[in-house]
Amino acid sequence: MAASYPTKIILAFRSGGVCAMPKCARHLTYNSPTGDDTYVGEAAHIKGEKPKAARYEADMTDVERDHIDNLLYLCTDDNTIIDKVPADWTTVKLLEIKTKHEMQVRQAMELAFADVAFPELQNAVAWVSNQPPATNGSFDLTAPEEKIKKNALSNGARNIIAAGMMSRDTVAAYVEAEAQLDSDFPERLKAGFLEEYFGQRKEGYKGDELFELMCAFAQRGLRKQADRTAGIAVLVYLFEICDVFEK
Known part of the structure; x- marks a missing residue:
């Protein structure tokens, strides 16, 4: 077995x-x-995937081995190093690296919401210009808390949504400004997210997995932290005001 592509995303x-x-x-x-x-990074196994692999533990199931909790996102060189010199890269050390790195990424994202502005939003939604408008759906307000419960989202997802709400007024003002120039802009923006959302639901994803796949979609092609955070701010805006995560 190996980690699934959605898990790698x-x-x-x-x-x-x-x-x-x-x-x-x-x-x-x-x-x-x-x-x-x-994505060209490798989902490196912390506890080895196969019997002769570094840090292999026989009592683990295949599902546990390929679970995201046992995976570290590495470049090819570093993946090779941790497996070639396992004495230097123990399970405990790699788990510490994973926890610290992912926490730093989350904290950087949450802090960046306060600085989201029009330039970052423009970069984050540049793809919308090639997206056809949505043909159905609504922009009726639904309380975020209701959607969180309906989608069984964890506190981790809840924290991202709460942080993203800091940028809600900025995103709303940006969408309104773009709509003045292009009346179809809001519908095209919504259509892109809905297409991805329903596609992932069709594949059977739900809850936190679905939410994080949508976060990854919102950040695709973006490298700067400010732009990546702006992508999440747009997702959170749509989470609140339209039928993304509604059905």
Whole structure:
């Protein structure tokens, strides 16, 4: 077995799209001119995947081995190093690296919400210009707390949503300004997220997995922290005011 592609996407999101190894921070996303972004980082197993692999534990199930909690987002070089020299890279040490790195990424994102402005939002939604408008759905207000409960989201997702609400007025003002220039802009923005949302639901994803896949979608192709956070701010805005996470 191996980690699924959606699991790798979530891992990349939690890692900020960069190698988790301290002092590396290599960007691990290939931005294609065609607009198709590819995650090139590796989902490295902390506790080995196979019997002869580094840090292998026989009492683990395959599901546990490929679970995101046992995976570290690394570049190819660092993945090779931790497996070639396991004495230097113990399970405890790698788990500490994972926890610290993902926490730093989360904290940086939450702090950046306060600085989201029009330039970052423009970068985050540049793809909308090629998106056809939504043909149905609504922009009726639904309380975020209701959606959180309905989608069984954890405190982690709740914290992202709460932090993202700091930028709600800025995103709303940006969408309104864009609508003055292009009346279809709000519907195209919504359509892009709804297409991804319903596609992931069709694949069976829900709850936190679905939420994090949508966060990764909101950040695709973006490298700067400010732009990546702006992408999440847009998702949180839509989470509140339209039928993303509504059905």
